[in-house]
Amino acid sequence: MDEGIKQTIKEYILKEFLPGERPDALGDSTPLVSGGILDSIATLKLVAFLEERYEIRLEAHEASAENLNTIEEIARLVQSKKG
Amino acid sequence: MAAGGILHAHLEEAARRFSDRRAVEETDGRFQTYGELAALSDRVRDRLVRWGVRRGDRVGFYMQKSVDAVAMLYGILKAGAAYVPVDPGAPASRNAFVLADCAVRVAAVEEVFAESFRAETAKIGKTVPGLLLLGRVGGGEALREALDREDRNDPAPRAQTVRPDPEDLAYILYTSGSTGKPKGVALSHRHASSFVDWCSETLEPRETDRFSSHAPFHFDLSIHDIHVSLKHGAALVLFGEAVGKDPGSLASLIAEKKISIWYSTPSILTLLVQYGGLERFEVPNLRWVLFAGEVFPIKHLRAIKTLWPRPRYANLYGPTETNVCTWYEIPREIPADRTEPYPIGKACSHCRTKVVDAEGKDVPPGNEGELVVAGPAVLSEYWNLPEQTSRAFLVDGEGERWYKTGDLVIEEANGDYTFLGRRDRMVKRRGYRVELGEIEAGLYKHPAIEEAAAIGAEDEESGVRILVFLKCAGNERPTIVELKRFSAENLPRYMIPDEFRFVDAIPKTSTDKIDYQRLKEMKA
Known part of the structure; x- marks a missing residue:
């Protein structure tokens, strides 16, 4: 797993959705959707960011809450798309 | 008119005239005709009457939006009771409070919610006399199976459809309450049908129309969707929770399902413009685009009118307490x-x-x-x-x-x-009413929080952001991750604050009240 991808995702989530949070409070397996950090609009923003940053295309079923609940899962999805 | 301002009489009338037409449809293609919907809701009525539901009672339902929910709702009305829909996405504790508050005689609950609902109801020392448990809803199947199961144990004889007085309650919709407890807006058949009749006069619906049902049933936009479409023999297309938030799927479904009357909050239309790829789909059937619930920023309204130039657009305004009471048609x-x-x-x-x-x-x-x-x-x-x-x-x-x-x-x-x-401390977030006091009351349940003060701040992109200032007891500060998780467990999702700020002291006015004006200045 590319640690850089995780770091990029983590920085984006901290900046956009958790302003003021200590970076160490957000772990790779912190629940994002069920934990109230990503709502539907935040998820759309995150997907748009990932698509642009990594030049990939995520289909609607891939970008569902179940696939995006942790940084770990998001990074895995991005990695698989980058091929 | 024959139906005389009674909501379920409209459905009965339409079922006589349009028995074989599609009444309710889910986006995966499952549907029921008017004849089937009338028959299934008759069975709900029979079961409710068997269980002792009488004119003037309340009956709740706690399930995903579905054909099953629509049949349930009309069965409740046919039994002479008022329906109380709760938000399946809200915490079970809130839904238990709502259904206990209006003392429902029966609640129809989807099995996935049943365990936590029972536990939360018991926690506040209440019970629901009758519980109708449904498997995973969709297409009316789960409701039919639940009724079959109950009939095997205790057959429900055919009952009469109740013809209530127009002043009898038809439904109770719970909205955010400033004291921290949701409050029930109780509306009668007469209240609802005066609005439904206004829609008939203004929108001139026909049986060939296809209405969107985007709003959830506990939200008052659903009154238009359900009761106007089914009065006129039109088709009601249900957009479920998941697809309703996915602009790409929504855009293609609006075209594929040939929606002719669309009604939602401006937030959803904004999402469609930004992420829906609307230019990829033709919508020749669309004739009305109605929006309500919050201010529509002109930039996004202009963008959607450019992409969908043909339909008429109208801004409908009104709180749940009156439903739509003023309206404005957007110029060409x-x-x-x-x-x-x-x-x-x-x-x-x-x-x-x-x-x-x-x-x-x-x-x-x-x-x-x-x-x-x-x-x-x-x-x-x-x-x-x-x-x-x-x-x-x-x-x-x-x-x-x-x-x-x-x-x-x-x-x-x-x-x-x-x-x-x-005038007060209510904000509109994605069309939902949010009493900032309810957010504060939810956060006060956290042991580390000594004081909480919430404000709404205008935001170019999302309309309103909710910012909470917190003073903690002792030196231990919960993380923001923890506060988000705690909010998700105690508040409906649309009330989870966007931002938390820790302060040493919450500013007070000379009369020792929280100085919200000062907090608004501090947000910058």
Whole structure:
């Protein structure tokens, strides 16, 4: 797993959705959707960011809450798309 | 008219005329005709009557939006009871409170929610006398199976459909309450049908129309979707929770399902513009785009009108307590230099409106004041809250009751009302009413929080951001991740704050109240 991808995702989530949070409070397996950090609009923003940053295309079923609940899962999805 | 302002009589009438037409459809293609929907809701009625439900009772339902939920709702009305839909996405504790508050005699609950619902109901020392458990809903199957199961143990004889008085309650919708407890807006058949009839007159629906049902059933936009479409023999297309938030799927479904009358919050239309890829789909059937619930930023309205130039657009305004009471049709062309949102327009033909000052005296046009509403659509009371009910009304010299909307407006020279803002601590977030006090009350349950003060801040992109200032007990501060998780467990999702800030002290006014004005200055 590319640690850089995780770091990029983590920085984006901290900046956009958790302003003021200590970076160490957000772990790779912190629940994002069920934990109230990503709502539907935040998820759309995150997907748009990932698509642009990594030049990939995520289909609607891939970008569902179940696939995006942790940084770990998001990074895995991005990695698989980058091929 | 034969139906006489009774909501389920509209369905019965349509079922006689259009028995084989599609009534309700899910996006995966499952549907029921008018004949099937009438028959399934008759079975619900029979079961409810068997279980002792009588005219004037309340019956709740706690399930995903589905054909099953629509049949349930009409079965409740046919039994003479009022329906109480709860938000399947809200915490079980809140839903248990709602259904206990209005003392439902029966609740229909989808199995996935049953365990936590039972536990939360027991926690507050209540029980629901009758529980109808449904498997995973969809297409009406789970409801039919549940009724079959109950019939095997205890057959329900055929009952009469109740013809209620138009003043009888038809439904109770719970909205955010400033004390931290949701409050029930109780509305009768007469209240609802005065609005439904206005929609008939204004939108001229036909049986060939296909209505969207985007809003959830606990949200008052659903009254239009369900009761106007089914009155006219039209098809109601249910957009479920997941697909409803996915702009790409929504855009293709609006085209594929040939929606002709769309109704949602501006937030959803904004998402469609930004992420839906609307230019990829033709929508020749679309003839009305209706929006309500919040201000529509002109930039996004202009963008959607460019992508969908053909339909008529209307801004519908009104709190749950009155349903839509003023409206404004957006002109064909939006001038390029217009930056102000459009007005909320003039009173609908079934409502009377005026603007008053803080003493309740009429304010002349051109001056700011509070919009008040009278007429057959205006609620009689909040469920079991006599004090809040009396505070909500202004009674004039002739004894007429005017509902105080809490919205500040100006009446323009041409008679249109322009919305200016709120008088109190309510904000609209994605079309939902959010009492900032309810968020604070939810956060006070956290052991580390000593004081919480929430404010709404205007946001270019999302409309409103919710910012909470917190003073913690002792030196231990919870992380923001922890506060988000705690909020998700204690508040509906649309109330989870966007931002938390820790402060050493919450600023106070000279009378020792939280100084929200000062907090708004501090947000920068």
